Amino acid sequence: MCLKGNMEDRAQELALYIIDNKTTVRAAAKKFGISKSTVHKDLSERLPAFNHSLYEQVKSILEENKAERHIRGGIATRKKYKGM
Helix, strand or coil: CCCCCCHHHHHHHHHHHHHHHCCCHHHHHHHHCCCHHHHHHHHHHHHHHHCHHHHHHHHHHHHHHHHHHHHHHHHHHHHHHHCC
């Protein structure tokens, strides 16, 4: 799924995907075939300009992911060294 067209539509689709699946920026970038920085820019700069309520919803999920990232990093390191 590639969204190279309208930036507002792309930002809205990204936000809805992250809200529906409670996923990370990295996972959304992989799903839509764009970079993490593009996802972050769409969600943090473009989305609030035209849909602030959707931005507030996605912001809470992104803050939750940020708070939990050290846990996911530890799990990934454990898997790496256990050979899983």
